[in-house]
Amino acid sequence: MMDFDLTSEQGQLKDSIGRYLAGRYSGLEAREAMRRRPEGRDPALWQGLAELGLLGMPFAEEDGGYGGGPVETMIAMEAIGRSLALEPFLATGVLGAAALRFGASAAQKARLIPEIAAGDLCLSVALTEPGARHDLGHVATRAEETPAGPVLSGRKDLIVWGESADAIVVPARLDTGGVGLFLVDPRGAGAQLSGYAAQDGSRLADLVLDRAPAERLDPVEGSAEDADGLTVIERIAEAGIAALAAEAVGAMEELHRLTVDYLKTRRQFGVPIGSFQALQHKAVDMLLMVEQARSMACYGAMMVEADDPAERRAALSAVKVQINRSARFVGQTAVQLHGGIGMTMEYIGAHYFKRLTVIETQLGDTAFHLARVADAGGLIAAE
Amino acid sequence: MDLRFTPEETAFRAEVRAFLRSEIPAGIRRKVSEGRKLEREDIVASQRILNAKGWAVPHWPVEWGGQDWSAIQRYIFTEELQQAAVPLPLQFNCYMVGPVIAAFGSEAQKRRFLAPTANLDIWWCQGFSEPGAGSDLASLKTRAVRDGDSYVVNGQKTWTTLGQYADWIFCLVRTDPEAKKQAGISFLLIDMKTPGITVRPIVTLEGHHEVNEVFFDDVRVPAENLVGTENKGWDYAKFLLANERSGIARIGMTKERIARIKRLARELPSGAGTMWDDIGFRTRLAQLEIELKALEITQMRVIAAQMKAGSDRPDPASSILKIKGSELQQTSTELLLELAGPYGAVGAGRVTGPESAAFGWADAAAALYFNNRKVSIYGGSNEIQHNVIAKAILGL
Known part of the structure; x- marks a missing residue:
């Protein structure tokens, strides 16, 4: 049922x-x-x-x-x-x-x-490198085996809350050509972490590694299944998309609520501006986009544990496309309906818009995921 | 939270699918799939096959031929009808007047009308809109004046879909011109053979005769054909329109069209390959599919919320389904027309040579595109749906 x-x-x-x-x-x-x-x-x-x-x-x-x-x-x-x-x-x-x-x-x-x-322990995952854009398979950082264990060299960027992490999961290219996942101490030898503000009030960090000691994450100890790394990265990204979808829905619902409240209280021409049909219809269009996003967040939660990788991948890409489109529309329209106050840093609505905009850029933008759905032949079988 | 169907629901879907694909003639289903005009006999034949199985009016009360199905089963059934390109049981009979008579009609009316309505022995058409009463339906002017055992009806109805085939028409008529506009309306059943009724065809922009104007000139209607109480017709109309809206997203139909577009795209030459190699086209199709998937789940959420509330009462959220569902139907017809490329210009009467036999469907694609502009207008225009949501959900 x-x-x-x-x-x-x-x-x-x-x-x-x-x-x-x-x-x-x-x-x-x-x-x-x-x-x-x-x-x-x-x-x-x-x-x-x-x-x-x-x-x-x-x-x-x-x-x-x-x-x-x-x-x-x-x-x-x-x-x-x-x-x-x-x-x-x-x-x-x-x-x-x-x-x-x-x-x-x-x-x-x-x-x-x-x-x-x-x-007591915070993690983050270094999913991207300079020049990778949205391709999580672009891994130029190299892992090298030494008698003391593996060391990593390369650059990672845009690490979410990297400064808060006690250990960062870093994908790196193995001698075999495959990709492995490693735990790195971002404050340890050979690691240089530089943090900076993100547009949404959170923090990001770049990581430069120069023969930084690392611990291989290995699902089966001693296993040489090198290709597993990319599969794991894909699972991490899918989990991330499902989670971002839910976060975006929470943010959009609240921003929509703030906007409708504003339409009911802000008065111009002697009446609440929410009595104007042009503004009502935009508020309804926002609701449609929020509801479509919520549906896809549910779909993401359902599909993120689906067994078939191809099906899972297309589904999560579809989720991100809808989330991104809804996030942009709801954010932009909220600012427009608030008028000047929506443009200020003093108003919390603007901060929701900024978070939603950053979510759009994370784990693949609309064009990237739309192309993936198209490449997969869509979601509906031609029979 | 669990969005999966149960094994019972999946088995039900398989049973429905097998029946529809084996029992409804392929020629009829092909016409629906290609968006070609259906003849009266096609619609009657298809509905009678369904009715013989007990499936023409599953949502009616069981004593009048309905099935004791859950809301999910009804949803699955409708989706399968649409995906199999089966003509939907005649809307006016099965989703409009039938449920109104079953809910508000007299025992005599139920016995007289419901069985033949389900079997399409009586073809109904809808007499609601008037030239001066579209979105503002309650401003309708067609008058019914009580005279002894009859009402005498004068006025004009319009946009009467398939009225040229109809045996009966259910009308909203004004019985009390003094009352506030919604309060003076009654719901009247009128035999189309009654003297004084004239039907004039209206050809819509795709070139088909689908709708009509119906004129009433001193038409005498027996008073026993009044449904429910005089001057309460607006309540019945609201009940009916809410029924109409809940099935209006037509998600299964859009899915069927997308599957067809994919099949056609793989066959159609374009450049060195086929249209399926055109990444721009496929991307637009993918965008449509994503929104349709979201809407499908939105529809399930609306159904689940209704089931939880334990009511068949219309949810204002069904206006969301109407707006988005109609937009996606229209987008699917746009993509079909784009697929036809330059042959989208072709009208009737072209003798197709071998070089363009692959485009034999193109004239129908254009007609479907033009005809589908109606879906954001009928059933309460999308702008009216926006008003409904602004008021009922947002409190604006």
């Missing part, structure tokens, strides 16, 4: 994380105060998320996690999007978690997951 309801546990998770974040992100000033801290966020909130059980959620119980799945991730990311939270949950709880789930040995999981769940 087709069912869009949450279980009672999922409902509790939604309530608790929603309440927690709404309490901390009570408005733009609260968010700005956190953003201006040296870390670019308030580390106390990360502990708060750990206490809520959120950080162990993405992992199986036998690995030391709390056994959440795509729906739990969707709930968390939607709340993050709705509150415009700065916490690096995407980096650790989605991208990093997927790297471990699909790419790490049992011993590595046993070592790392309890630390993540406790809020």
Whole structure:
């Protein structure tokens, strides 16, 4: 039976994380105060998320996690999007978690997951390199075997919350030509991490590696399955898209709500501007785009664990196309309907628009994913 | 949250699919797929096959021939009808007047009309719109004046789809000109053979005779043909229009058209290859498919919410389905026309040579494109749907 309801546990998770974040992100000033801290966020909130059980959620119980799945991730990311939270949950709880789930040995999981769940270890994944654009298979960073273990050399960029990460998952080219995933200490020997502000108030980082010692992530210890790396990267990106979709839906719904409220309260010509049909219809078009995005976020949560890689890949690309198009339309239209106030840094709506715009650029833009769906022959069989 | 169908639902889908593809004549289904004009006999034959199986009016009350199906089963059934390119059971009979009579008609009306309506022994047409009453339907002026055991009807209806085939027409008529405009309307069933009725064809822009004007000149209608209570017709009309809107996304139909576009594109020469090699075309098609997938899930969300609320009451969210569904239907006809390329200019009467036999469908593609401009107009124009959502969902 087709069912869009949450279980009672999922409902509790939604309530608790929603309440927690709404309490901390009570408005733009609260968010700005956190953003201006040296870390670019308030580390106390990360502990708060750990206490809520959120950080162990993405992992199986036998690995030391709390056994959440795509729906739990969707709930968390939607709340993050709705509150415009700065916490690096995407980096650790989605991208990093997927790297471990699909790419790490049992011993590595046993070592790392309890630390993540406790809020003591943050991860990120270095998915792109200069010149790679959206191609996650573009990996020029090289891994070299030495008697002391592997060392990596190369450049990675646009690492989500890289400065917050205690360890960064780095894909690198092996001697065999395949790609392996490695854990790198971004503050260790041979690693140079430089952080900078992103357009949406979060932080990004570039990483230069020069014979930096690394630990190979290996699903089966001692296995020489070199090609596995790219498969794992694909799974990480798919998990990321499903999560970004939910985050975007949370952000879009809130931005739409703010916009409709504004139409009801802002008066011009002696009446609320929401009485004008031209503006009403734009607000309705925003709703259509939000609902289509929510549907695709549900689809993403369903398909992210599908068995068939080709089907999964086309589905997640379709999700990202709809999310991106909805995000752009809802963001732009919200600014337009707010008029001048929508243009200012003082208004929180503008910050939602900026986050939505950054989401568009992350893990593949519209043109990239549309081409992938087209290359796959679309979603409907010709029979 | 689980978006998968149960094994029972999947088995139901397979049963429906097998029946439709083996029992409904292929020639009729081909016409639907190509968007060619259906003859009256095609529609009647197809509906009678469905009715013999008990499937013409599954959403009606069981005692009047309906099936005790879940909302999901109804959804699957409609999608399979559309994907198999089966003519939909006549809208006016099955989704409009039938449910109104079943819900609001007298026992005598139910016994007289429902079975022949399901079997298309009676062909109904819809007398709602008037030249001066389109989106503002409640401003309709056709008058019905009580005279003894009859009403005397005078006025004009328009956009009467397939009225040229109809045996009966269900009309909204004004019975109280003094009342506030929605309050003075009644729902009347009128035999098209009654003296004083004139039907004039209107040829729509694709060149087909699909709609009509219907004139009433002192038409005497027995008072027993009033449905429900006098002056309550607007309530029944709202009930009917909500039924109309819920099936209006036509997602299965658009899917069927996309599958056909893909088959045609693989055969059509273009440059050194086929149209399927044209990445620009395929990208536009992919964009349509993505939006259609999103709408399919949106539709399921609306159905799930309705089931949860335990009601068949129309959800204002169905206006979302109407707007987006009609836009995607139109986009699919645009892509079909683009696929025809220069042959999209071809009208009727061209004798196709071997070099262009592959384009024998092109004239129908253009007609379908022109005809489909209607879908964002009928059933409450898309702009009216925007008004509905602004008011009912956004509170503006």
